[in-house]
Amino acid sequence: MFFRGLLLRAVTAATDARRPVALALACAVSALVFALVHVVDAGSPTALWVVGAGTFVFGLAAASVTAVTGRLGGAMVAHIVFNGLVVVPALLR
Template sequence: MFDTRDQRWGVTDAAIGILLSTAGSLGWAWLTRTVVLPEWLQVLGAFLAIWVPLVVVLQVADAARGRRSHWRDFGLRFTWIDLLWGAGIGLLARGAVTLIEVAATGRTSLDGGVLALPSGFTFWFGVVLAPVVLGPIIEETFYRGLVLRAVARRTGGGRRVAASVAVLVSALVFALAHLAVGGVVSPAAAAMTFTGALVLGLATGVLAVATGRIGGAIIAHVVFNGLLVAAVLAR
C-alpha cells in the first residue's frame, strides 16, 4: 500500500482532468463531424484530446502541490517483478473479459472481421503505438497513480477500506471515461466497452495497491491491449 500522508493534490485534480479529457474528446468528435480532416489528423487529434488534459493535470499536480517526482507522487516506478506480475494480470484480465463476452454475446472482441487496416502513420500510431504503449502509460499514471491515491486519501475507515474503495472508484471512473469517449453505437457495444474497462481497472488497481507502484499496472494494460491488437493483425 502506498503512503498518501503528505499528498496535497486530490480528488479535485482528478475531477478536473476527467472533465477536461471528456470535453476534449467530445469536442474533437464534433469537429471531425463538422470539418473534413485527413485520416491521420483525425486519429492523432482523437487521442491527444483525451490525453493532453490528463498529462497537464498530472504535471500541475506534481509540480504545484506534489513532491515534483512522478515516482513519489504517482508511484511511476518499475521493477523486474512488475514484468511478471503485469503480464500475468494482463492475461487474466483479457481472459476474464473474453469469457464475459462469449457468455453475453456468443462472440469475443478477439474474433470477427476487419474490412481493412489503415496504413502509414494512422496504422503505426492509431493501431499500435497509441493503444499499446502511450495509452497504458498515460492512463495508468492518471487513473491508478492520481485518481486511486486521491480517493484513498479521502476515504476513512482504515487502510484496507480506503484501498478497496479507491480501487473500485478508480475502476468505475476509468470504465465510464471509456464509455464517454468510445463512440459506441449500440447498447450491447456500450456494455462490453464498460465491462472490459472495468475488469482491467479493477485488476490494475489491485496490482497498484499491492505493490505500491504502477509499473505492473502499466505492463498489465500493455498486455491487455496488445493481445487485442495482435488478434486484429492476425486476422
C-alpha cells in the same frame, strides 16, 4: 498513470476509513472512472456493456495490483498486454 497514480492515491487519502476499506473504495472508484472513459465511444448498447464490463474488471485488477505493490509498473505492463490482446489480432486479419 492518471487512474492508478493520481486518482487511486487521491481517493485513498481522501477516504476517512481504515486502510483496507479506503483501498477497496479507491480501487472501485478508479475502475469505474476508467470504465466510463472507455465507453464514451461505444457504438451500440451491446458494445457499451461489453466494453464497460471488460474495462471495469481490468480496472479493478490493475488498481488492486497497484494498491498491493504500491507501484505503477505492474498495472502498466498489464495494460500493455491487455491492449496487445486486442490490437494484434485485429492487425492479423
